[in-house]
Amino acid sequence: MTALISISDFSVTRGSHVLLSGLGFELHAGEVVVVLGPNGAGKSSLLLALAGLIPCSGSVELLGRPVAAFRRTEMSQAVAWQGELPPTEFGLTVRQRLELAAGEACAAVDAVAAAMDVALLLHRPLGELSSGERQRVELAALMLRNTPIWLLDEPTAHLDLKHQMHCIRMMREQRGAGRAMVVVLHDLQQAMAVADHLILIDGKGGAEYGEARKLFADDRLSRLFDAPLCMQGSLLVPDYGEQR
Amino acid sequence: MMRWMFLALAIAVCLLLGLAVGEHWINPFAAHDALDRTILWDLRLPRLLTAFAVGGLLALAGAWFQVLLGNPLAEPYVLGVAGSASAGAVTGLMFVPDSAWVMSAGAFAGAWLGIVIVMVFSRLGPNRMLLAGVVLAAFWSAVLALLLALLPEQGLFRAFAWMMGDLSHSDLPLAVLLLAWVVALVCGLFLSRSLDVLLLGERHAEALGVDVKRLRQRLLLLASAVTALAVTAAGTIGFVGLVIPHLMRLLFGSLHRAVLPASAIGGGLLLVLADCAARTVIAPAELPVGVLTAMIGVPVFLLLLSRRA
Numbered sequence: 406m407t408a409l410i411s412i413s414d415f416s417v418t419r420g421s422h423v424l425l426s427g428l429g430f431e432l433h434a435g436e437v438v439v440v441l442g443p444n445g446a447g448k449s450s451l452l453l454a455l456a457g458l459i460p461c462s463g464s465v466e467l468l469g470r471p472v473a474a475f476r477r478t479e480m481s482q483a484v485a486w487q488g489e490l491p492p493t494e495f496g497l498t499v500r501q502r503l504e505l506a507a508g509e510a511c512a513a514v515d516a517v518a519a520a521m522d523v524a525l526l527l528h529r530p531l532g533e534l535s536s537g538e539r540q541r542v543e544l545a546a547l548m549l550r551n552t553p554i555w556l557l558d559e560p561t562a563h564l565d566l567k568h569q570m571h572c573i574r575m576m577r578e579q580r581g582a583g584r585a586m587v588v589v590l591h592d593l594q595q596a597m598a599v600a601d602h603l604i605l606i607d608g609k610g611g612a613e614y615g616e617a618r619k620l621f622a623d624d625r626l627s628r629l630f631d632a633p634l635c636m637q638g639s640l641l642v643p644d645y646g647e648q649r
Numbered sequence: 650m651m652r653w654m655f656l657a658l659a660i661a662v663c664l665l666l667g668l669a670v671g672e673h674w675i676n677p678f679a680a681h682d683a684l685d686r687t688i689l690w691d692l693r694l695p696r697l698l699t700a701f702a703v704g705g706l707l708a709l710a711g712a713w714f715q716v717l718l719g720n721p722l723a724e725p726y727v728l729g730v731a732g733s734a735s736a737g738a739v740t741g742l743m744f745v746p747d748s749a750w751v752m753s754a755g756a757f758a759g760a761w762l763g764i765v766i767v768m769v770f771s772r773l774g775p776n777r778m779l780l781a782g783v784v785l786a787a788f789w790s791a792v793l794a795l796l797l798a799l800l801p802e803q804g805l806f807r808a809f810a811w812m813m814g815d816l817s818h819s820d821l822p823l824a825v826l827l828l829a830w831v832v833a834l835v836c837g838l839f840l841s842r843s844l845d846v847l848l849l850g851e852r853h854a855e856a857l858g859v860d861v862k863r864l865r866q867r868l869l870l871l872a873s874a875v876t877a878l879a880v881t882a883a884g885t886i887g888f889v890g891l892v893i894p895h896l897m898r899l900l901f902g903s904l905h906r907a908v909l910p911a912s913a914i915g916g917g918l919l920l921v922l923a924d925c926a927a928r929t930v931i932a933p934a935e936l937p938v939g940v941l942t943a944m945i946g947v948p949v950f951l952l953l954l955s956r957r958a
Contacts, residue, residue: 453852456856457855458852458855458856477855477858477859477860478858480858481856481857481858482858485856486852488852488853488856490849490850490853491849491850491853493849493850494719494720494721495715495716495848495898495903496898496902496903497848497849497903498902498903501845501902501903501904502849505845505846505849505857508857
């Protein structure tokens with residue numbers, strides 16, 4: 406099976422600072438790779454580089470073609486990137502935002518809005534929404550992008566528990582439908598719920614790719630975050646110590 | 650639909666008012682006198698169409714600069730084009746005091762000098778470009794103050810009248826202005842979806858397939874060219890480019906396929922109305938039209954803003 410994303414000797418720098426180097430992995434249809442690492446390690450930059458939004462070095466192939474051969478419009482048909490929407494000052498409504506994401510597929514907006522629990526927000530300006538509502542709108546916008554690859558930057562951030570669970574279920578459904586995803590997450594339980602593979606970025610230039618099951622099983626994550634973790638049943642959770 | 654019909658009605662009313670109002674009121678439907686017909690069709694109509702085209706161009710430029718810089722406070726003169734054009738106009742006035750044509754040529758050259766300097770900074774991104782524009786505006790203000798200090802006394806009144814907006818001495822052919830209005834609107838509509846996407850921010854726009862760098866270059870060139878033309882035709886007229894795009898967003902929503910035509914028309918109508926008032930309030934003398942655009946535009950905008958809130 407041809408890999409949707411294939412990278413080797415991949416490096417991303419910010420100014421003179423090397424965020425990660427020497428990374429190599431392949432992403433296939435119906436596969437989820439979760440990116441974990443401390444704040445500022447370069448997780449979001451990795452997604453931006455994969456989406457062609459910031460420069461990177463190394464060999465990067467999308468759908469079997471070198472990424473440099475893609476025009477911006479072609480890239481947008483291959484990869485959908487979800488990141489936090491900056492503040493918008495010009496009164497754009499939720500419906501308009503979703504229609505911009507949908508492009509030709511405007512007819513799907515109402516159905517997707519209902520499925521993603523944003524139907525009641527459609528007429529409201531984006532600037533009036535809470536962070537969690539904006540995140541739900543961005544996930545709905547993502548659902549309207551019919552691309553084989555999704556790059557999701559903290560998709561569960563700002564969401565309440567119900568919508569976090571909804572988001573994880575949505576990712577699993579999409580994986581089942583053959584969508585390939587690279588997802589930045591901070592919550593280890595959510596990562597365990599969706600990850601087939603992990604990319605661990607240590608913030609010192611190092612990056613490691615491996616099978617999720619194996620990486621969750623040893624103490625590498627504890628070292629990565631410089632925080633004690635313990636197994637509770639089959640779950641890896643932060644060890645806060647005994648409560649008084 | 651009702652709003653567009655209201656705008657169409659407003660066009661008819663404003664155009665009729667623009668023809669009828671002046672030192673002498675003339676009914677355009679009953680102008681049988683040769684003098685009245687000359688005043689109507691040879692004097693007022695060209696001036697009215699000039700005001701309409703200039704107002705529309707300024708409003709279009711304002712809408713573009715607001716998206717280009719991602720800043721709702723942006724307007725056509727935000728990058729210092731008004732200052733450089735004024736400095737150019739006053740320079741022209743210094744060398745040939747009696748020629749309105751030389752003054753316009755000086756304004757056009759000055760506007761483009763300002764634009765070229767700003768474009769050097771455009772590769773640094775919108776925020777730094779805005780900062781460079783604000784600093785350059787301060788520089789051009791200083792140059793203008795220096796030139797005004799050196800200008801012979803008889804040229805001062807002419808210079809100040811031009812700097813506050815002057816539709817009475819436009820030397821640009823009317824056909825050029827009207828053609829520019831049409832071309833600018835068509836170009837704007839051609840770019841409208843990309844402009845909508847740019848409202849989501851640079852990264853989201855790129856992720857949706859927009860070549861943001863190229864779009865910004867085109868937008869900067871287009872908005873600057875339109876501003877240079879407007880300022881050459883009628884001096885520096887404030888508030889139209891700032892207020893009208895926001896007013897039209899309040900009335901017609903944020904999508905540019907509506908905002909741009911509505912701004913091109915609304916800006917034109919505001920300037921026609923302002924010019925009517927400028928010609929009549931202290932007739933037979935005239936008030937600077939820029940004073941009137943602010944006096945009409947600002948209260949209307951604030952009223953709509955408070956109602957929407």
